[in-house]
Amino acid sequence: MSKTPLIITWPAPATLPNQLRCLTAFALHYGLPVAMWRLPQAQTTQLCFSFSAEAALTGLPPALEATAPAGFAFFPFRDTDHNPALFIPADVWFDSAQPRELRINETASGAATLLPKLRKWLAAENLDSRTKNQEDEAAGHDLTTEKLATNNQQPTTNLPWHVSPQPVPHEASKEEYMALVERGVAAIEAGQVLKVVSSRAVRRPLPAGFDALRAFVELEHRYPLAFASLVSAPGAGTWFGATPETLVQLTEDGRFCTMALAGTQPRPPAHSPYTAVWRQKEIEEQALVARYVVSCFKQLRLREYDETGPRTVAAGELLHLRTDFSVNLRRVPFPTLGTDMLRLLHPTSAVGGMPKQAALDFLHQYEGYDRAYYSGFLGPVNLPVAGVSRLYVNLRGLQLRPTEAILYAGTGLTVDSDPAREWQETELKLTTVGAVLN
Numbered sequence: 504m505s506k507t508p509l510i511i512t513w514p515a516p517a518t519l520p521n522q523l524r525c526l527t528a529f530a531l532h533y534g535l536p537v538a539m540w541r542l543p544q545a546q547t548t549q550l551c552f553s554f555s556a557e558a559a560l561t562g563l564p565p566a567l568e569a570t571a572p573a574g575f576a577f578f579p580f581r582d583t584d585h586n587p588a589l590f591i592p593a594d595v596w597f598d599s600a601q602p603r604e605l606r607i608n609e610t611a612s613g614a615a616t617l618l619p620k621l622r623k624w625l626a627a628e629n630l631d632s633r634t635k636n637q638e639d640e641a642a643g644h645d646l647t648t649e650k651l652a653t654n655n656q657q658p659t660t661n662l663p664w665h666v667s668p669q670p671v672p673h674e675a676s677k678e679e680y681m682a683l684v685e686r687g688v689a690a691i692e693a694g695q696v697l698k699v700v701s702s703r704a705v706r707r708p709l710p711a712g713f714d715a716l717r718a719f720v721e722l723e724h725r726y727p728l729a730f731a732s733l734v735s736a737p738g739a740g741t742w743f744g745a746t747p748e749t750l751v752q753l754t755e756d757g758r759f760c761t762m763a764l765a766g767t768q769p770r771p772p773a774h775s776p777y778t779a780v781w782r783q784k785e786i787e788e789q790a791l792v793a794r795y796v797v798s799c800f801k802q803l804r805l806r807e808y809d810e811t812g813p814r815t816v817a818a819g820e821l822l823h824l825r826t827d828f829s830v831n832l833r834r835v836p837f838p839t840l841g842t843d844m845l846r847l848l849h850p851t852s853a854v855g856g857m858p859k860q861a862a863l864d865f866l867h868q869y870e871g872y873d874r875a876y877y878s879g880f881l882g883p884v885n886l887p888v889a890g891v892s893r894l895y896v897n898l899r900g901l902q903l904r905p906t907e908a909i910l911y912a913g914t915g916l917t918v919d920s921d922p923a924r925e926w927q928e929t930e931l932k933l934t935t936v937g938a939v940l941n
């Protein structure tokens with residue numbers, strides 16, 4: 504966002520779902536990257552897109568400084584040519600807290616051509632035509648094959664979502680996944696790693712008439728404590744999910760925050776999370792992640808951090824152990840702490856393992872598929888205001904393809920891991936985002 508954004512107002516009142524659909528349709532129509540999100544415990548949804556697809560291809564982790572550009576970071580697990588690191592500049596930013604306004608960076612590359620087109624798109628007749636599509640769907644009228652063919656759209660929804668150019672990842676069978684877990688445990692026993700987080704991808708057909716925007720709204724409602732997001736970008740495809748894990752936050756009140764989240768058990772219905780009992784395996788698994796965070800502070804020679812926990816937290820139908828870390832940046836002047844910690848933390852031992860490089864090498868050699876953006880990170884930078892950023896680990900999510908969804912889940916292994924139990928844990932984690940496919 505430029506220092507003084509241009510504010511344009513919606514020409515006519517519209518509902519939030521219609522506003523999101525209208526802006527997304529515009530971005531996708533012009534092949535632009537777009538992201539929408541709802542922060543944990545927030546009531547409002549935000550959306551941004553860039554006027555240039557090329558501008559999003561930064562290839563770098565974002566700088567978390569107040570003077571850096573505002574936008575949405577979308578970073579892969581491993582930064583490779585296959586899965587480019589993206590930063591979607593917020594050339595157009597919408598916050599449902601100010602539902603009549605759109606903030607525009609009119610100096611952005613591509614703005615001169617696209618801004619007049621956006622103004623036209625927002626005109627009432629465009630919104631109305633989108634409303635009509637929604638009415639058709641709500642009434643159970645799927646778009647016909649003929650309509651899809653003429654619109655060159657995907658059968659998944661009536662919007663031309665970006666599709667990843669990468670092949671669909673290999674789907675591990677139960678036997679293959681249990682063999683991977685056994686290999687991981689053997690690597691731990693042999694002293695090659697202390698902990699490794701194995702994972703797998705699962706293919707699910709999309710239900711008839713599946714609508715990603717409606718699924719996003721459903722995720723927002725189902726998981727009020729999660730960071731809910733939907734991102735669609737050229738080169739990356741379309742991803743959405745509801746993650747419980749903060750990677751790095753720089754808050755309005757001048758704090759740096761991160762967390763060590765690990766250890767999983769099902770959340771028993773009608774039980775308070777505070778009554779949960781944890782096995783030694785999960786306690787150790789989470790303690791390693793906390794140790795890793797502390798080691799990052801040590802590398803930066805920073806001692807003035809507060810540590811709270813571990814305590815049990817709920818994430819949808821699951822429980823995890825979580826330790827929170829925070830630094831008061833008004834008392835500890837360390838302007839690059841966010842940027843430095845981000846580079847040290849990712850990928851944390853909650854998604855890679857420990858020691859970091861040995862665990863990543865193990866996964867590269869044996870995991871057997873490309874995680875792409877699963878267990879990468881994502882979130883707004885310098886939005887809503889300069890100096891405030893919230894990045895999350897990309898968990899409990901899926902990748903949308905034209906006729907199917909690819910779901911991802913992983914489990915932290917320690918020397919005590921039981922393969923069948925780890926498989927079961929991935930099944931459990933898949934139910935978070937899987938709920939919107941039913």
Ligand SMILES: C=C(O[C@H]1C=CC=C(C(=O)O)[C@@H]1O)C(=O)O
Pocket residue numbers: 700702748764765766767823852853854898899911912913914915916932
């Ligand atoms: C790797 C995932 O979760 C991580 C975060 C919390 C608990 C985890 C666990 O218990 O293994 C994982 O470390 C995932 O959801 O795919």
